[in-house]
Amino acid sequence: MTRSVYVTGIDRGDGRQVVELGVMELLTRQVDRVGVFRPLVHDDGPDRLFELLRARYRLGQDASSTYGMTYAEGATLQAEQGTDELVSRIVGRFHRVAADYEVVLVLGTDYAGTQLPDELSLNARLANEFGAHVLPVVGGRDQTAESVRAEARNAHRAYGSFGCDILALVVNRVAAADREAVQERLAASLPVPCYVLPDDPALAAPTVAQVTQALGGTVLLGDDAGLARDAVDFVFGGAMLPNFLPALTPGCLVVAPGDRSDLVVGALASHSAGTPPIAGVLLTLGERPSEEVLRLAARLAPGTPVISVAANSFPTAAELFSLEGKLNAATPRKAETALGLFERYVDGRELLSRIEVARGERLTPMMFEHKLIERARADLRRVVLPEGTEERVLRAADVLLRRGVCELTLLGPVETIRKKGADLGIDLSAAQIVDPATSEMRQKFAEEYARIRAHKGVTVELAHDVVADVNYFGTLMVQEGLADGMVSGAVHSTAATIRPAFEIIKTRPDAEIVSSVFFMCLADKVLVYGDCAVNPDPDAGQLADIAVQSAATAERFGVQPRVAMLSYSTGTSGAGADVDKVRQATELVRSRQPELLIEGPIQYDAAVEPSVAATKLPDSEVAGRASVLIFPDLNTGNNTYKAVQRSAGAIAVGPVLQGLNKPVNDLSRGALVQDIVNTVAITAIQAQGPGA
Template identity: 35%
Template sequence: MKTILLVPTGEGVGLTSACLGLIYALECQGVKAGFLKPFSQESDAGSLDRTTALYRHLFNSETVEPIRHATVVQQLNLGESDELLEEAVRLHREIAKKHDLIIVEGLLPSSRDTFASELNATLAKALDAKVIIVGTADINNPAKTADKIDNLVRQFGGAASERTAGVLFMRTRGLPEDSAQIPVTIDPSLRLISDTEKFVASIQSTHPQIGSIQLPVIGLVPFSNTLSVPRMSDLAVHIQADWINQGDAAHRRVLHSSLIASNIEHELHKFVAGELIISASDRIDVLLASSLASSNGIPLAGLVLTEHHQPNPQVLDFCQTAIKQGLPILHTPLSTFETAQQLSNLGNEIPVDDVERGEQVTRFVSSHINADWITEILNGSYQPRLSPSAFRHELVQKSIAAKKRIVLPEGDEPRTIQAAAICQSRGIAHCILLAKPEVVVEVAKARNIELPHDLEIIDPDLIRDNYVEKMVELRKGKLNELQAKDQLQDTVVLGTMMLALDQVDGLVSGAVHTTANTVRPAFQLIKTAPDYSLVSSVFFMLLPDEVYVYGDCAINPDPDAEQLAEIAIQSADSAKAFGIDPRIAMISYSTGTSGAGAEVEKVAEATRIAKERRPDLLIDGPLQYDAASVESVGRSKAPDSEVAGRANVFIFPDLNTGNTTYKAVQRAANVVSVGPMLQGLNKPVNDLSRGALVDDIVFTIALTAIQAEQQSS
């Protein structure tokens, strides 16, 4: 059992983010850590503890409730600190039943809770925990930063003590502007290695023990304005405001705020993506300008109207287009100055229900933690597993190494543009957007997306004619020149031709196109790989503790036994390509010979064929889903099976079963699914869900790049 206690130097250091980021970094190393916050500091007895609630949401994992703040204070006042610590140990042991490593969040010292530092020190002993000191850092003032760390380290026996494990600097100020990049996905290349080394060297001139082998600096996390951003929905209570239009307030984030005081013609430059516009409610020109900006595709964070009364309904009628597009509008009786002042005092804490921000902060912090330190602290004592976080981590790293060119036919779609910018800047893939460059630039400007200088944007109108002759040749006897010209108007067809001619390595589409739109040109122009007779698909299902592979859930309606065996083999090879050691269950409504019927016989025959073709694979069937996935059921129903109860690749007998199952698991269990990934084609083409998030597109691009690398090797 290993316990790591995170202890803050003071308030506002980002302790919650540090705890969640460390848990995520461990996940990326294949270790699922438990979490404990023994003592709550929420003064309201009915309030949820923020870190505990966010841990449950983000990691889909259970933990215990902390001891209420009132109870902590009462027991300390009565001199019952031993009893308090005994209860903390009991909570710790509850979590230890399911975890070999536990991250513990210490108390924040404050003017109210003056006992915090002493209680943290006794808690570390009670839990026999290694201690990580969490503090903020100022690059321009290393001595002051080091003093705060040094004062706290002494309470745990000093830097040479076996109790202290390292220092994590959060919310670091004074870094070069390009160091605090906007995080969207896992990428350890974000880690500021040279900045950390320089800062540690400057600290060691006065405090040589900080950054030494005994007390390493395990991470330098930049302050990021982008991650300290509240949603519009978080503002209303804080500024005593009422909604005129709530709109998209739960998702729009306040990146900056602007007071509009002078003539509107001098203020128009402030109407940009993510801007909160604050103005007196009698400024009808501001309301109309905000409405016009929204209608022009600029996603303002929202509008706060101050003082006086709410705008005339007739004025609001002029703004219906913006209101329908979700522009949040608030009214507060406070003055414009008071409103701005109140908003400047809004804390950086992540609200309990803001899971999106929680995920981004967690990944950002994780990417700045030294993975070598984690390996050392684990000391080979943990059996890594391919967790969802580890899977995504590997996905990004393998795609960076592959260096592939991926064409994106939906080149002017905003999510696709942002995903391409991320992939290009992080080296996940070299992306080619098929779109008019001026349209891409306009969309990027409206949405505050920074386009990398080497992002390739190709105007389809300038290259279509180059592919007509080749397309006619590839589809000889099936279309003529006029028909080819017509079909090439579709950018998916154009992108597929680029892939067919080896000008790119893979294609990703589907954010605005149907699966059929994406897949049909691939069937016609790319064709199946030499070893296969059909194209199928898999989804990677990112369950809380493991990644499952589901096939086929998107392409083949009713495969026969031969085809089903081929789908199993394709899916097993796909699993291997992404670091999953496949144990393949052929799913049926019957386990073994317990049932009869044509469908059961088809699955049994498919299992026989697959085993014969690939004796190197662990395959069993027919198996019911519970017999395949639940160890106790597997032992009961198929005691001699090497797959039952341990399966991680599930092959469904038909599309109806596969598609229904993946969607039921995805929705009911709130599971992220990556895919569908097509398999069996000569070159990789992958489809997106039309509801795909930017992150989903990034991961699909990474996945496509890895497929391309696998097929070329």
Template identity: 40%
Template sequence: MSRTIMLIPIGGGVGLTTISLGMVRALERQGARAGFFKPVAQLRLGDQGPERSTAIIKNATNLTPPDPLRMHYAESLISSDQRDVLLEEVVARYQQYCSQDDVVVVEGLVPTRRSPWANRANIDIAKALDAEVVFVATPGIDDAGQLRERVEIAQSNMGGSKNKQILGVIVNKVGAPVDDQGRTRPDLSEIFEGSELQTHASTDSILKAFKHAKLPLLGCIPWTYDLIAPRVQDLVEHLRASIINEGDIKDRRLRSVTFCARSVPNMISHFKPGSLLVTSADRPDVIVSACLAAMNGVEIGALLLTGGFEPDESLMDLCKPAMDGGLPVLLVETNTWQTSLNLQAFNLEVPTDDPLRIEQVQDYTASHIDEAWIESLISGSERKRKLSPPAFRYQLTELARQANKRIVLPEGTEPRTIKAAAICAERGIARCVLIGNPEEVHKIAEQQGVTLGEGVEIIDPEQVRENYIAPMVELRKHKGLTEVVAEEQLEDEVVLGTMMLAQNEVDGLVSGAVHTTAHTIRPPLQLIKTAPGSSLVSSIFFMLLPDQVLVYGDCAINPDPTAEQLADIAIQSAESALAFGIEPKVAMISYSTGTSGTGSDVDKVRKATELAKSKRPDIVIDGPLQYDAAVMENVAKKKAPDSPVAGQATVFIFPDLNTGNTTYKAVQRSADLISIGPMLQGMRKPVNDLSRGALVEDIVYTVALTAIQSKQLD
């Protein structure tokens, strides 16, 4: 039986879509099957659809919520006294699409001048769906005490404390800058200079005010500028701007706006990463200065030229290196004053097609919703939960925080690595050590707008290299290593980082953003060696499918393992899966299932299966299995009806590197899913390799994996 939670706003501008996204993510983190339902579409003035919340949920999750009823249709039923017909249709859609979910998040209507009937409709829909109610509010210009009074009035209007269906309140946009009308006005631009932007209730004051309130506080979401940074392409669409140079228009985000009306020396301090520089097209001094800043590594968001005429071609040729480096240059017909007015009208809501920003909003909001309350919503569910991708990622970061490990990143001057280190420090995932010249590291960080806080340490290799010569000679003396050769090898930061790990100065190592797998793994194999009881080093990838996480091994290290090695890889992979919350059901993959095939390749898999079972009878292992028999229940019933693994495998062991690497990349690219790894298994200390195409988030999660591995080896 589904449990239904209806989010009902107290007033307008509470960020209802944000809370809906956060609720769904918080439920997914707990392994629940979450549902979402918006009964009636509520489009903003001028919005052509589709309905924003439903579209975002469809695009950002594996959920398929029903399309909401059109507002015009709902209003026609209400105006013709057919409210019961409206409610029946709402219930019918709910039953058709949401009845199998553990918890369904229902998003209510926002009361506006165009929809004065919204409050009444919310109450009726909540009753019709037998939904429990959670109010969503924002402080606006109220202090914490006034906010609490507003919430209690809303509770009173729905039956007061006698109504046990009202569960509590989530307060959003805490600490947001607001004008004297209580409207949220993010200080995105100098446009707002002189406006009396102010904040009222703080997180601490709200927590204190609701400590003994009639309704419990279920979430308190602080305002942050990081979640409102639009892409340059969003601004292009809003302004209907012409594109002089596309650059990184799809990836760069805007965090501030500067109107370049002063002399260049008085504006240079505003040439910052993420800044939109607005200037008249007849200001060549500003254009050249902005391009010089870009060529010096400052990742300016975009250059917006006003006035409608393109700058001189020779000037653009002079600035070509900056544009080749990714600087977007835009042109609008309006003058600077009209452009400033148009910018004020820019909608900072999350676009339906911006997956990165949606992901950030979901994770941030979910992290500020009471975890114990979310757990209580699904505690009575009898459905067996799968470890969903959001639950897996959340578990990674939580376990890494608890581990509190120190991880070395030898590629300390690589921009993605620097960003990842800052994120790890900010989230408390690990204490990262960057190897590199401190001045260069700080310069690259500043150019990217990255702040390296206390959780990031920078070690200058020139200052410490000689400290590891003697220990390295001692570790490799059986190979005849001399001090001269050791000093030469320590010029390589990966070797230096490996020695730091060997000397127990750090707890793990992550590399590979600019180095090959062999370059990353060779020094640890020589200096760290394998763990006791491990005959080899292998790897796994965590494949984040829409509804669960699977483990693939070995897809990165061993080209053609023997049956004995394949058995060890299966055992290592099962243990890794279990350590990260995945129930291991190991499928030994081959081109045939059971006894149907013959040949040396399938015989190897058959022998490996028998060896693995004899070594670890406590692990559920079966093979040989074809991939479709391992993953699809209907195929499993035909090909392997008696298998304890077929149709429900969570760990897939491939017979060789060619098969494993090809399969993981085919699945990843064809299904457009995220994979985390490779994570190395069998090392005495954790070392992990990155793909050279790794994104910043890939590095962050690999650091988290490494920290958790280190904790497990303690």
């Protein structure tokens, strides 16, 4: 029978979406086909959480299959034909959905204007009929530690009295100061695991876009990034500018009468200076500044929203204080914050072991990405990003910090980075920002670089200029132990990124050369391609070294190595210098690592397609099942990975460098934000050591 997890509550306001998102993250790490089901839905438009899950986890499920019926239909059916009929119909719909999935995440009723009597018992009965594990969520906002503990115990007792299989219990939105006390008391008094999550104001804060929609506002200035900022506080402007500016707080939405152009300009100038960065400006009374003022505002803080609403300040304030941020597909950064919170305070491994969901045999791209994040978070390392002023790098840093993937150092002019972060609505307070040009480390690094390169005639004076380059400075941070790894290349060439590593970090004693691999994430598997970025024409010995390193990298990242040494000929069917090189490299690998599964020379189709392999190499343990593909030269490898990436829609993660004493990795200059996140996670894992 399909496994299912039923996330439910006992009342409104428990912030359950954080838990639902976190459980979905855990399930998609284990299996490929995860379904979503709500017993009852409101008929007020698309299901916002499902749309987020569908976008984030690339679900193929049609929205029409995600629910049993509407609340209105359910209330009518229950009143006319009784609860048994209501439950019967919902259960029938659930099983039709569950038949198509390995596991189903069930999102319980929301206790919000549902017109259903005794909603808790309905959730309990449905969970039992579904055969689902139950994960109750209790809200702890504005409650004492003792009252939260009592509520949690009551929730456990209530669902237990209905015979539910209680998986664990989550208490959410507890005051941060009370979290540990609540955790200790519940751990001592409940027979199931209990996880306590602190309240996070950023999750409850509406975005500027949500404020605009709720108030029927008009966007006078601002871009999508600005509208996505969280309004974590409201500052109402009425005072004169000198008294108004000290009242501004980080991430606040300034609310002022529309005729106070001085406050608009002052607030945006303060934001531009980063003292402090604000979410935006909301103007009341239907008044709007002159075009001259708006043009000045746009130059002062590009992208920062300026919104106009018709109402005066009092009703606007009343409505603002009633708003609460919601997770949906339009708030991806809130989702990262929610997942970071869930992963920090919920023992995912313990929860998964209690669900007893068997890990799927396939390694999908999403599973691979999840695994990277999970492993990087398990042993935090510091990664330096030299391209600290690049927008994609800053957006990736935002994701990495919200998820707690690693510690970060950004290189570049400090004020420039802070201002760009503020313009993008990114909180960089948890990141270290260093300007190589003014850093106190520059002189020390110059002396060290001059020592390393003295045989090339490099003096301290020359080195002083060299180490101001962000890639050299970042590499020296890694060499000196001030960072554990480096990722660059979003705006720099491969040569500019890895040349400092060759000069400073150098090759490991057990590696003949530095080489690279790409993790090619196809629809249903992950392949490892090497070398597609570094060595133009390796000889047989170097090719063997690339194969051994690539197999080790594959195994380290969860890909069982079956190595194919690629050529234009399979087996003994061809001859020539190029084929002979591959044949010789294959024999060298076999002599060095006789336990490694390897085949070569072999053509690409025979390496990956079982039907071709059955004809060309029917007795091979690798042919048709190869997972690590070694190309004979850079020309072949680089063109092949790009062809597969573009024509097959594969996600190419890399190049990941191997053979260096410490991890430095290159990015494609076309790298997307998620590519950068993945590469940083890989670098952090490499920095954890060989056994990580």
